[in-house]
Amino acid sequence: MSRQLRVLWQNRSKFRETSAVIEFGHFALALAWILALVGSLGGIWLGVRGRARLAHVELLRRMTIGVALCLGCSLVALGAAFVSNDYSVQYVWQYSNRDMPWIYKITAIWGGMDGSMLLWCFLVAAFAALVARASLAYPRPLAPALLGFLNTSPLFFTSVTLFFTNPFRYLKSAVAMPDGNGLNPLLQNEYMAIHPPMLYLGFTGLAIPYAFCMAALLSGQLSNDWIRLTRRWTLIGWTFLTAGIVLGGHWAYLELGWGGFWAWDPVENASFLPWLTATAFLHSVMVQERKGMLKLWNIFLVTLTYALTVFGTFLTRSGIVQSVHAFASTDIGWMFLVYLAAIFLVAAGLVVLRRRDLSPERTIESVFSREAVFLLNNLVLLSVCFAVLWGVMFPVFSEAFTGQKQTVGIPFFNAVNVPLFLLLVFLMGVGPSIAWKRSSLSQMVRTFAGPFVGALVVAVALVWAGITEFYPVLAYALSFFALMTLLGELQRGLGAQAAATKAAALSPMNAAALFRRQRTKYGAHLIHFGVLVMTVAITASMAHKVEREFTLATGEKFSIGRFQLELQEFHDEELKNYDSVQAHVALRSSQNGELLEVMAPEMRFYRKNKETTTEVALRMGQREDVYLVLAGIDESGTRASFKIFINPLQVWLWYGAIIMVLGGFVVALPLPRQGAVSVSEHGRSAQPA
Amino acid sequence: MGKVFISLVAAFVIIGAAIVFWATTGTSSLVLMPSELITKAQAKDLPRVRVGGRVVDPISYQTEPTMVLRFSVKDPKGSEQTVPVVYEGLKPDMFAAGRDVLIDGDFVAGTLRAAKLQTQCPSKYEPAAPGAVAEQK
Numbered sequence: 001m002s003r004q005l006r007v008l009w010q011n012r013s014k015f016r017e018t019s020a021v022i023e024f025g026h027f028a029l030a031l032a033w034i035l036a037l038v039g040s041l042g043g044i045w046l047g048v049r050g051r052a053r054l055a056h057v058e059l060l061r062r063m064t065i066g067v068a069l070c071l072g073c074s075l076v077a078l079g080a081a082f083v084s085n086d087y088s089v090q091y092v093w094q095y096s097n098r099d100m101p102w103i104y105k106i107t108a109i110w111g112g113m114d115g116s117m118l119l120w121c122f123l124v125a126a127f128a129a130l131v132a133r134a135s136l137a138y139p140r141p142l143a144p145a146l147l148g149f150l151n152t153s154p155l156f157f158t159s160v161t162l163f164f165t166n167p168f169r170y171l172k173s174a175v176a177m178p179d180g181n182g183l184n185p186l187l188q189n190e191y192m193a194i195h196p197p198m199l200y201l202g203f204t205g206l207a208i209p210y211a212f213c214m215a216a217l218l219s220g221q222l223s224n225d226w227i228r229l230t231r232r233w234t235l236i237g238w239t240f241l242t243a244g245i246v247l248g249g250h251w252a253y254l255e256l257g258w259g260g261f262w263a264w265d266p267v268e269n270a271s272f273l274p275w276l277t278a279t280a281f282l283h284s285v286m287v288q289e290r291k292g293m294l295k296l297w298n299i300f301l302v303t304l305t306y307a308l309t310v311f312g313t314f315l316t317r318s319g320i321v322q323s324v325h326a327f328a329s330t331d332i333g334w335m336f337l338v339y340l341a342a343i344f345l346v347a348a349g350l351v352v353l354r355r356r357d358l359s360p361e362r363t364i365e366s367v368f369s370r371e372a373v374f375l376l377n378n379l380v381l382l383s384v385c386f387a388v389l390w391g392v393m394f395p396v397f398s399e400a401f402t403g404q405k406q407t408v409g410i411p412f413f414n415a416v417n418v419p420l421f422l423l424l425v426f427l428m429g430v431g432p433s434i435a436w437k438r439s440s441l442s443q444m445v446r447t448f449a450g451p452f453v454g455a456l457v458v459a460v461a462l463v464w465a466g467i468t469e470f471y472p473v474l475a476y477a478l479s480f481f482a483l484m485t486l487l488g489e490l491q492r493g494l495g496a497q498a499a500a501t502k503a504a505a506l507s508p509m510n511a512a513a514l515f516r517r518q519r520t521k522y523g524a525h526l527i528h529f530g531v532l533v534m535t536v537a538i539t540a541s542m543a544h545k546v547e548r549e550f551t552l553a554t555g556e557k558f559s560i561g562r563f564q565l566e567l568q569e570f571h572d573e574e575l576k577n578y579d580s581v582q583a584h585v586a587l588r589s590s591q592n593g594e595l596l597e598v599m600a601p602e603m604r605f606y607r608k609n610k611e612t613t614t615e616v617a618l619r620m621g622q623r624e625d626v627y628l629v630l631a632g633i634d635e636s637g638t639r640a641s642f643k644i645f646i647n648p649l650q651v652w653l654w655y656g657a658i659i660m661v662l663g664g665f666v667v668a669l670p671l672p673r674q675g676a677v678s679v680s681e682h683g684r685s686a687q688p689a
Numbered sequence: 690m691g692k693v694f695i696s697l698v699a700a701f702v703i704i705g706a707a708i709v710f711w712a713t714t715g716t717s718s719l720v721l722m723p724s725e726l727i728t729k730a731q732a733k734d735l736p737r738v739r740v741g742g743r744v745v746d747p748i749s750y751q752t753e754p755t756m757v758l759r760f761s762v763k764d765p766k767g768s769e770q771t772v773p774v775v776y777e778g779l780k781p782d783m784f785a786a787g788r789d790v791l792i793d794g795d796f797v798a799g800t801l802r803a804a805k806l807q808t809q810c811p812s813k814y815e816p817a818a819p820g821a822v823a824e825q826k
Contacts, residue, residue: 186782257782263807364693372693379701387709394713395720405720407739409793409805412716416708549779551753613782631779632752641752643779 019086025077026168029118032070032125033162036155039063043148047218052144054136060147061132067154068129071122078118078167079109087177091115091167097182097608099577107192108183113317114167116196120313121161123197124204125154131208131233139221146215153207156339164332185578185606185613191251195244199271202241203309206274208233209281210306210343213299217350222357224289230302231285232668238278239664245271246657257614257629259547259645261653264413266392270312273385273392277305280381283374283431290436291371292361296351297378299358303347308385310340315392366438373431380424387416418471422478425535428528429482433489451484472543479532479539486525486532493518523666530659537652546646549631552585553639561646563626564590568598570637578606583630583640587619601630601642625650718793724768726796735796745771746786756780758806765789772796776803783808 043060046052078091082105087093095111096104110116128150135143161167171177209230216226248268249261262268281301284294314336351358364372390397391408398406433447459477467473491505497514498505515522550558552567559565564587571582582600589596599617606613619626627645634640718737721729726740742762749759758780761771774792784790784806794803 184783255782257779265807367693367697372697375694375697379697383701383705386705387712390709390713394717398717406717407720408713408717409739412712415712415716419708549752549756611783611785629779631756632750634752639753641756643756 019081019088021077021080021084022086022089022168022170025074025081026166028070028073028077029121029158029162029166029168032067032074032121032154033158035063035067035070036125036151036158039067040148040151040155043144043146043151044218045148047141047145047148047215050141050219052140054140057136057140057143057147060144061135064125064132064135064147064150065129067151067158068122068125071118071125071154071158075109075118075122078115079106082106082108085180087180088170089167090169090171093171093177093180095181095183097180099608100183100188103190103193104183104188107187110196110200111183111187111192114161114165116200117157117161117165118167119197120200120204121154121157123200124157124207127204127208127233128154128211131211139219139225141219142215142221142226145218146211149211149214149218150208152211153204156335160332160335164335182606182608185604185611186255188577189251189255191247191255195247195251198240198247199244202237202239202244203271203274203312205233205237205240206278206305206309208237209302213302214346214350217299217347217354220354220357222295222354227285227288227298231282231289234278234281234285234302234305235664235668238275238282239661239668241271241275241278242657242664243661245275246654246661250654253650254616254618257616257643259545259627259629259643259647264388264391264410267312267316269388269392270308270315273312273388274305274308276381276385276388277301277308280378280385281305283381284378287371287374293364293371294375295358295360299347299351301378303343307340307343310336310343314340368434368439368444370431370434370436370439373427373434377424377427377431380420380427384417384420384424387420388413391416421535422471422474425475425478425482425532428531429478429485432525432528433485447488448485451481451488454484455481467543469543472539475535475539479535482528483532486528489525490522493522520667523663526663526666527660528663530656530661530663533656533659534653535656537649537656540649541647541653544648547644549641549643551639551641558642559590560644561624562590563596563646564588564593565599565628565642565644567640570633570640571600577608578604580604581630581633583633583642585617585628585642587626599626599628601628603630603633620651622651624648722764722768723762723772724764724770726772726801727770730796734798738794738796738801740772740792740794740801741765742772742790742792744784744786744788744790748784748786750780758784760786762790762792762801772801773799774801774803774806776806778806781806781808 039060042056042063046056046060080086081089081092082096083102085092085096085098091112091114092108095108095115100108108115110119131150132147135147138146212226212230212233216222245268248271252263253259253261278301281298284298284301287294288298314333317332317336364375366372391412395405395407398404429451430448435443455477458480459473462473462476467476493514494505494510497503497517498507498510501510501513503510503513546561548560552558552565554567554569557564557566566586566588568584568586571584573580573582580602582602585599585601587596587599588594597619599619601617602615604613604615605611614629614631617628617630625645625647627647629643631641631643718739719729719735720739720741723740723742726735726738729735740762743765745761745763747760749757751757751759756778758776758778759774761773763769763771774794776792776794789809791805791807792801792803793805794801796802
């Protein structure tokens with residue numbers, strides 16, 4: 001006893017140095033892990049037993065909510081350590097310093113791997129808690145299994161965080177660190193506050209459908225209730241993921257100075273893969289709801305989607321592929337592989353268990369039916385998914401089979417995916433307008449002849465106007481075709497609504513009534529419209545982009561397209577975190593000399609990191625973006641070199657994305673009250689509330 | 690399973706596999722470290738390679754009349770052999786000696802002519818902690 005006291009006394013200085021906030025955060029993380037472990041095992045065990053009392057469900061529900069609360073506390077504790085400059089914590093030291101504005105100290109929480117894993121844990125647990133809140137209303141046999149599976153994802157990620165990437169480790173340094181290493185300059189950007197959380201919301205949201213799916217299989221509750229709830233949660237995850245991916249593209253566009261927004265990098269692709277399978281599921285689930293078909297297919301898609309979110313995390317943290325986005329190689333990759341295997345094995349086992357309940361109620365009768373078009377849409381989306389996955393993993397496959405690592409780049413992804421995407425655009429035009437079961441030739445002619453002729457006219461007009469490349473012409477024509485069919489659908493809907501209410505078809509009241517009555521359908525059309533806007537914008541910005549390099553002395557001019565640029569002056573400034581040099585460049589119309597804007601591309605030198613970055617000057621316009629980068633200034637300080645990009649219709653890419661996200665929320669919200677089902681003490685499910 | 694379902698899936702699998710095979714064979718590049726590139730090329734030209742390496746001094750960046758970046762890369766760990774690189778284009782942000790880069794290009798006459806140059810994404814650096822290994826709590 002006296003020896004133990006002596007050791008404690010000798011180590012007293014160490015105890016003094018520990019931070020109460022960090023200890024609290026670490027304790028909350030450990031508590032979350034215990035709750036997730038008990039909740040997961042307990043829920044699945046009760047699901048296997050097939051009966052559970054209401055008290056059991058209530059306990060599991062509280063545990064699930066408790067996991068989220070604990071992880072929230074843990075995240076807040078880490079944030080407090082950042083804001084209070086607690087450099088005794090290794091992670092805080094690595095990713096912040098005193099001069100950083102407080103907002104970047106907050107965003108630095110997910111600036112590195114350890115904190116980003118903690119954020120992931122919290123978000124997945126928060127989604128689980130949201131579902132758990134309503135779990136008492138779910139069918140009794142489903143509820144415990146659902147809560148059990150909801151806790152598996154937080155359990156896995158909390159295990160990784162607690163035991164392998166713990167952000168609460170103390171710095172082992174002989175002396176107290178007066179200042180931190182600092183966050184990388186490129187991450188000191190407002191997009192850091194929104195892009196990673198949005199992406200993680202998307203990834204973690206897609207864990208919920210998997211939990212519903214596995215719980216439905218385990219409990220045998222395979223009616224349409226679970227599929228409706230799953231669709232809504234998939235939509236929520238899908239919408240966040242869409243927003244996250246596009247925000248990443250927008251950030252890259254504004255920050256990286258290469259004038260583009262997507263480079264088919266393995267880690268970018270990793271976020272795109274689950275988006276593709278989730279999109280496929282959102283279409284095929286309608287076939288199951290309406291026709292009782294594709295049940296097995298939908299389970300496969302839900303499982304694959306969840307597995308791909310985990311795979312994305314594995315890809316960035318295992319170091320198996322070279323990517324400019326990959327984290328430093330770590331030894332946690334094997335855990336992700338084991339978890340991935342478990343995801344598929346559990347799904348396969350439960351499918352075998354319930355195989356009799358998964359037989360389709362009907363078969364597809366005709367290729368000219370909506371269900372066949374939706375299936376085609378699924379096949380195209382999965383083909384894109386497979387091609388992208390193949391491209392990402394090709395270095396691994398090639399090394400395994402030939403002994404020589406090879407890779408594929410942008411040309412591969414464009415060669416495979418451009419025709420597949422255009423096929424998707426075509427199907428997007430056909431799918432919503434073709435009849436279920438079987439469409440007659442006369443019906444199809446009536447619906448599609450007009451849009452088809454319109455698309456043909458557009459194609460001829462484009463060729464006549466000088467646009468002769470095959471894919472751009474095809475992309476514009478197909479987008480027009482899909483837009484026409486979409487408008488045709490709207491026109492038919494307005495006509496039917498007007499006939500029922502005796503209102504004028506084109507009156508706002510009629511349109512609002514139609515939208516209220518068929519919110520899901522027209523929300524989906526809104527998403528499709530956003531996709532079409534994006535298709536046109538991407539085609540224009542890729543096919544008709546102009547880029548030039550030039551050097552100007554002060555007072556000299558350079559002309560490009562309908563613009564003229566004049567270098568006016570340089571502006572030096574010393575800021576708290578960095579030194580800045582701006583070149584003030586007057587952008588004028590080359591036709592009448594009218595001053596449009598003074599652009600200020602900038603170079604920054606971050607003193608702490610001794611790193612130079614460029615800040616793009618961007619003039620967004622409805623017709624085109626003028627994107628100006630300051631490449632360098634000569635030693636005399638009077639001449640500067642620039643790179644300029646003229647990106648046609650670029651802004652419409654972001655508008656299209658906003659429309660898609662709005663459409664997603666229109667369809668997904670409000671949260672699933674209509675799917676909730678009342679339940680009695682004896683656990684008999686009743687009608688949806 | 691209906692006939693339509695099976696026919697559609699089969700057609701897609703066959704066509705998809707053919708497209709992927711065609712695109713792969715036409716666009717793939719060897720992935721090499723700088724030392725491997727030197728060994729593999731044996732003073733010959735080697736088209737379509739991706740090289741991952743660490744930037745070493747000297748770095749020269751000329752902006753007139755066109756932007757040309759000249760530097761060398763070596764293996765991030767191990768061999769000290771260097772490969773000279775020429776990249777015609779804008780110097781990427783955060784490009785500096787000691788930084789890891791990915792280069793896509795052709796190895797011609799002993800020089801790697803880069804068509805694409807990427808520096809490691811900043812979010813993914815793991816700055817080394819001062820002192821010894823940090824204490825695992």
